[in-house]
Amino acid sequence: MSAEATRDNWSETWVGFAEGVDRYFSKEETPPDYTNESYVKVQLKQTWEERGGIQTDVRVKAKFDLPNTQRKMKVFFSSDEESENSLEERVRSNSTGERFSRKESVSGLEITPDSEWHKWKRSARIGVKLRAPLVGFGRYRLRRSFDNWGEWTPEFLQEIWYFSDRGWGESSEFELSRPLGERSSLRYWTVLEFEDQYDYFENVHVFSLAQGLSDRSGVEYRGGLVFSNEFQAQLTAYFTGVSYTYKLYEEWVFVTASPEVFFPKIDGWNAEASFTIKLDVYFSH
Template identity: 45%
Template sequence: MIITRNSFPFPFCTLLLALSAPLLARELEPLTDSGELYFAEEEKKKSEKEQGEDDRPGFVMRSLQQMEIQRDWLSKGYVGMWRGLDGYFSDGATFENENDSEMRLETKQTWRAEGEIESDVRLRVRVDLPNTEKKLKLFFSSDEESNVEERVRSVSTGERIERDKSVSGLEFSPDDKDRKWRRKFSGGVRLRSSLVPYVKFQLKREWGEEDSDNWFHLFRQKVEYFDDDGWGTSTEFSSTHPVGDVFIFSFWLEADYEDQFNFFEYANVYTMTQVVSERSAVHYRIGAIGASQPVPRVNGVFYGLSWQYQLYEDWIFLGISPEVFYPRELNWSAEPSITAKLEIFFAE
């Protein structure tokens, strides 16, 4: 995610930072057994009584704590359900300690300069059955049909969790991380009125180490076939490199082709990420999108930024993304917007 210059005012972002300040304060509270910082239980009770309700968590914190209780209960039940199914099919084999089953809910809302408001709701589900069959996963996604522009830009598209746009199936990864070229096979159905079968093959290669001071490159090639739309392919290449202690530079290229439309869509994005703290980062980006028909050309350029903040623990993330888009179809007139995104993770 990223953040850029924009014609939008930033007091809104400042307000969000102010609201999240109490969350940071809880991490700075010293807890030691030293004589200077330790208080006897009676002294603590007396102090609490004198201060009354002033030291109680604020409304936002209390709400998040209640949400965490419900989230932990749901996550435990969700992962436990698939862990039990894994044990059933593996005849009681010894469970692996880790289960990567995960459910992610994403909501996004975009405000445009002309007054339009659009919102998205997306759901992704991944089921891990490590003992049933090594590296075999069930998955569900509500946004499989997104195109290159939707994946590159941060704005909402009015998407909802609809059955006819969702896909579900099995994913198998036979190769471990030490293999240079890693393969992934998947197959399943698109959940329309009549189930539409599909298959997908992915090939992935990495060069370098992600956490090193050198360049890290990633290449990914996907080929898929849907029974109603025909076949399509996607080629992706990205490179990242640290710049100093708090910045990371990256560029990303992608080209998609669908046989039913008979043309390529492509994108090129450059990003500079600034690590603000352990809980937040700002991504500054500039990019272009285009197509091969009617002639190879650029159909739009954009610049923007995204501020990403770990709102609570490791399962609620907030993002704010101002952006300015210049589409060819509007004679390169500026289209400013600002998007807010909330992601909630349910995992073990």
């Protein structure tokens, strides 16, 4: 059996399973325009560091799309819980998380009202982190897009969460983006995050320019600043990098090459260079 046939078979199995779960929970007939966007993504990542270190990471991310349950309550499952990583790790292309050993899958129920509250979209999650022993968590999120900014598209996200093994925390995000012609776009993204167990704020600012080179490839140039008030409000690191992405096959196999230079204050602002290769394989309709 060819690789493409194997991929199609796995995709049909996963999406078919999600559709069955959707019908079970919703107890509704499938509408004519029904589409299910469930997928599984397998990611292989290898990073070579200037000082000789090599990091290997394998991640599996799964999404259940249950559109028939949206009016009531949405069941969710994610095998890649990003909130476990530090803010610095989440914005850098070379960060690895050893996902298999950390077992960060989460599942539970999500409530998303159809109506908006003063132009704010709301959602609340209650669930468990699938590890031994089980860890309960709750998360409340507010999101709003703003109009009348011309070509700029701003969006604000406020999130408050609680994990029984970590306590509570909050994250405030603001993103501003605009197109630059047909193939390019400019983006600014900032996050202010607080976690009670550490009792200090972290803040990042990321600037990026994305450019499509062809129908199969694109490049992103980015730079970022990392701040913390652990001891006093100060710049703790800055970084710059480039990511080149190429579509190897149709819409399901992508490879990305990312050189990056990181300058941490703790090491006297000395440059730490790295090079990361990432392979993403998608299984979906």
